[in-house]
Amino acid sequence: MSNHSYFQRRSEIESYFDRTAAEAWERLTSDAPVSGVRATVRAGRAEMRQLMTGWLLERLGRQEPNGESKAHPLEKITVLDAGCGTGLLAVDLARLGAQVVATDLSPKLIEVAERRHPNDLAPGSVCFHAGDMLDARLGRFDVLMAMDSLIHYAPEQAMAAISTFAARVRRTMIITFVPKTPLLMTMMAVGRLFPRSDRSPGVVPISETWLREAIEQAPALRDWSIGRVQRVSKGFYTSTALELVRS
Numbered sequence: 001m002s003n004h005s006y007f008q009r010r011s012e013i014e015s016y017f018d019r020t021a022a023e024a025w026e027r028l029t030s031d032a033p034v035s036g037v038r039a040t041v042r043a044g045r046a047e048m049r050q051l052m053t054g055w056l057l058e059r060l061g062r063q064e065p066n067g068e069s070k071a072h073p074l075e076k077i078t079v080l081d082a083g084c085g086t087g088l089l090a091v092d093l094a095r096l097g098a099q100v101v102a103t104d105l106s107p108k109l110i111e112v113a114e115r116r117h118p119n120d121l122a123p124g125s126v127c128f129h130a131g132d133m134l135d136a137r138l139g140r141f142d143v144l145m146a147m148d149s150l151i152h153y154a155p156e157q158a159m160a161a162i163s164t165f166a167a168r169v170r171r172t173m174i175i176t177f178v179p180k181t182p183l184l185m186t187m188m189a190v191g192r193l194f195p196r197s198d199r200s201p202g203v204v205p206i207s208e209t210w211l212r213e214a215i216e217q218a219p220a221l222r223d224w225s226i227g228r229v230q231r232v233s234k235g236f237y238t239s240t241a242l243e244l245v246r247s
């Protein structure tokens, strides 16, 4: 992947989320009423958060000696929420005890996330940060969560990002991609008929077969294997979660 094309794409995404869509995104991620199209997206996104969180709990959640789930089953687990938007997933994970660093290109969305930051997360925590999720200075983590952030990049760029994360993540990575299906391609074409403000910025669908092969062949992912893969489809929201586990 050339750095030039990554930086160019990153700057388009930043400009979309920080300017064009910041208010719409703030509303979508709140309880305020939204249009029918956006209501389906909101519902689909809630289901996706639940799915990703559930996978993490099953994989790393700690239990009491009697087998019951702990109040904070992710206590002491460190998580990078890459492309956190207004921070919904980061806060869900911190409520379960995780120590989350949540980063997003858009300073405006980070401002919203900080304003909404609940003050009763202990022993969990979230530290919000405006900047690139690939910045090595963010450090190393047990877990990487990238919900609907890599979906804006070309497949090769998304793969390069996953390979970069792999060197900094100890246990599990859960990413999402938009599956390249005939139905979705039709919906994207129909979506172009909606007003510009109702559209997401150039999502790039990826074929699951292509992604699986690319993961299997990536030298940086030699120690990793694909775990669960599951699609969430609700109205105008379609995204697939994919779990990578260090073997």
Ligand SMILES: C[S@@+](CC[C@H](N)C(=O)[O-])C[C@H]1O[C@@H](n2cnc3c(N)ncnc32)[C@H](O)[C@@H]1O
Binding pocket: 010, 013, 014, 017, 029, 045, 082, 083, 084, 085, 086, 087, 088, 089, 103, 104, 105, 106, 109, 131, 132, 133, 134, 146, 147, 148, 149, 150, 152
């Ligand atoms: C569709 S939103 C999803 C936000 C959040 N993950 C959620 O599901 O609520 C995609 C987000 O990824 C962020 N993003 C994309 N590329 C990024 C990068 N290189 N570094 C940090 N954030 C990025 C965008 O700014 C945007 O807020």
